[in-house]
Amino acid sequence: MLTSLYIKNYALIDELNVSFNNGLTIITGETGAGKSILLGGLSLVLGKRADLSQVKDANEKCIIEAVFNIANYDLSLLFKSLDLDYDVQTIIRREILPSGKSRAFINDSPVTLETLGVLSTNLIDIHSQHQTQQLTQDDYQFKVIDALAANKLNLEEFLKQLRIYKKLEKSLEELKLSKAELIKEYDYNLFLSKELNEVNLEKINLEDLEAQYEELNNVEIIGEKLTSVKSILSTEDLGITDQLNSVKQELSKIATFGISYENLKERIASVSIELDDVLLEIDNLEDKLSSDPQELERINSKLQIINNLFQKHSVLEINELIEIRNDLQLKINNTESLDQSIKEKEQEILKANEKLDQLALKIHKNRKKIIPVFVSKLEAILTELGMPNAKFKVELKPLNHFVKNGKDNLQFLFMANKGSTFNELKKSASGGELSRIMLAIKSILAEYIQLPSIMFDEIDTGVSGEISNKMGDIMKQMSGTMQVFAITHLPQIAAKGSSHFKVYKMDIEDITHTNLKKLNEEERVVEIAQMLGGLSITDSAMAHAKQLLN
Template sequence: MLTSLSIKNYALIDQLQVQFNNGFSIITGETGAGKSILLGGLSLVLGKRADLSSLKDNSQKCIIEAVFDIANYNLKTLFEAEDLDYETQTIIRREILPSGKSRAFVNDSPVNLNSLQSLGERLIDIHSQHQTLELTNNDFQFQIIDALANNESLLQNYKQELKQYKRLQNELGELAQHQAEAIKEHDYNAFLLNELTEANLVEGEITALEEEYEMLNNVEAIKEKLAESYQLLGEEHMGIVATLTTLKNSLQKLASMSSKYEDVFNRVNSSLIDLDDVYGEIDTYQEHLEANPARLEEVNAKLQKLHNLMQKHVVTEVSELIAIKNQLEEKVAFTENLDGAIKAKQTEITAKSKELNRLAESIHKKRTEVIPALISQLQDILKDLGMPNAQFKIEAVLGNTFYVNGKDELSFLFSANKGGNFNELKKAASGGELSRIMLAIKSILSKYIQLPTIMFDEIDTGVSGEISNKMGDIMLEMSKTMQVFSITHLPQIAAKGHSHYKVFKEDVEEVTQTNLVKLNHDERVVEIAQMLGGTDMSSSAIAHAKELLN
């Protein structure tokens, strides 16, 4: 509830400070006294955009501050979402600087207008002729029915499931898009992969192949050099092995004569053993070395293929070709597996759709169960408000589309006259009738959900005294569970308030100012008497005022 309001340097208000009570509060004042200014200032606190022309003195800043008791409003989650400090006594302050800049604070934490509007909607509902158009809005009509049907929990579950359902649909769409794009590239990727697979790539194989190619391509030259080497080593009289054998035998004799020759003998002997080994290996090479044109062609073809692939893929190593092959395997496998992924996603969507349908049907069932009671309550209240022939035809039909609040198509039709045709509210009801319908709806809602503070701005315009009396009774009844304000020109309503505030203008040092004061009992008698009979109050007007108050 709104507990206090402070306004400084706004429009015709120099400085105003007022405390408010729970229950039913009345605000009265002559036309032009500044009730709209008061509402304008309050709207700024609730997140309305500021205007530099609002400053009374454009050299000073405008400050509007409102204090709310929000202990029973269940707003902790909203405060957490907006990253604000939660206080049961919450202070909202709005400042308009002479430069035209505007600042807003919630419990001294700066906030943007979107955050302020989100909070403001949960604190005060300012009901004016313009706001009655909300009645014709399909979402608002659903809110009325769902409040009576106690659908809040079901709707929360439905919205969570719908969010997941839409996410799955988006994922399916992305998979389908990937598939369409991948199919275009699939054949080419598969061709490239097959080409690399057939090459039997082995990391580092080019070096080995190039060495083998050199050997096969130079068999005759190698044979010639091997034969020459074999002859140099093994020639019977002048070969290196024969010569070393003679040298070894000479040194062996010397070593037998003196130990100082043993080292030389051993070294020569070791060399002879190594050369004898080499001699044998060269002999083996000669035996196995043969020309192999087929293998030469095979090696040459493999080398050519590898060089062509490296040129094609703009790389310099077989390891890079292997990396490309692995990437192509992933792409081809991804494309080939997309069908399975799409089917799996479609299965998820089907399961989610079944759950959504189950929840939507539960929501629909509860809605259809309460609609007759809503129609009955509305028609009973409107009968008291001077609309005895008002009739509603409200139907919720289960459709095929998942909307944000279920699958129902809502028809909310109205007829003001007996035998009249039913039509949409905005076509069938006048502005005054819409106001009375809105009052009826708000009074019904107040019995089912915790509504924010509500401020009715001249909702009684154009109604008779008896009907206004009924309107006052409805607002008084609503005030048992919530804070209700009524800006009114009718004494029958003004007399029903628990508290009464008067808006008035006064000239201070030749400057007109708007002010707001709370009236005591005697002042209320005078105010209501003036509302009954004008400024020249008769004793009968005063007596009537006292009678109304009592």
């Protein structure tokens, strides 16, 4: 409930600080006294955009602060979702600076107007003839029926499952798009992979392969040169081997003459042994050396394939080709496994669809069950409000697709007079009729859920005394479970209040100021008497006022 309201430097208000109680609070005042100013200030607290022209003194800061007791509103989770500190006594403050900049605070934490708007809809509902248009909107009609049908938890679960369902659908669409893209490349990737697999890259040693090619391609030259080397080394008398033996013999003759000569002889002996080993190796190589044109062609072909692959894939190493082949195989596997992934995702969607269908059916049944009760209560109240021939119909039709609140299409239809036909509410009800319908619906809702504080702004315009008396009764009844404000010009409604405030103007030094005053019992009698008979209060008006209050 709204416990207090502070307004400073706004429109015709210098400074106003007023406290409110629970129950039905009446606000009256002459036309132009400033009731709209009061509502304007409160609207700023509820998230309306600020305008510097609304500031009384442009050189001073404008402040509007409202204090709410929200103990019965169950809003802790909403505060958490908005990243706000929860407090049973919640303070909302708006400031308009001389620069024109506006700031908003909830429990002293800076917030955006969007956050302010989200929270404020759960705190207070300002209801005027203009706001009755929301009654013709689908969202509000669903909100009414679902509140009566106790669908809150079902709808929360449905919305949770719907988000999962939408996410699964998006994933499936992405898989199908991926498959379409991969299929375009699949054949080419398969060709490249097969080409690389045929080479058996892990078993290739490029250096060895190139060495084998060089040997087979130059076998004749190698043979000639090996023979020439043998001749140089081992030709009798002239060969290096024989010459080295002669050197060794000569050194043996002086080896005993000193360690240096002995070392020199040993070194020549070592060279001789190594040279013999070289000759043996040359013999072995000559034995193995053979011309093999077919093997040469095979190796040459393999080298050409590898070089072509290097060029095609713009790499220089076998390992790089192996990486490319593995990547290609992964793409191929992904393409081939996508069908299975798509099937699995479709099964998940089918299960999610079944869950949603079950929840939607439960929501539908609850709605269908409560609609006759709602219509009956509504028509009964409308009869009391001077609309005895009004008939109401709520059409609930199942859809073949999910929407944000189930699987239904809902429509309020109205018929004001006998012999008429049912039509959409916005086309068949006048502004005054919509006001009474909205009042009736709010009173029904108050029986089922905890509503925020509500302020009725002259919804009794054009209503007769008899009907206004019943409207006052309905507001009074609603105030038994919630805080109700009524800005009214009818004494029959004003007399129903548990507290009464008067908005009035006064001129101080040629400047007009608006103020708000809580009336005591005697002042209430005078105010209601003036509402009955004008400024000239008669004894009969006073008697009538007392009678209404009693």
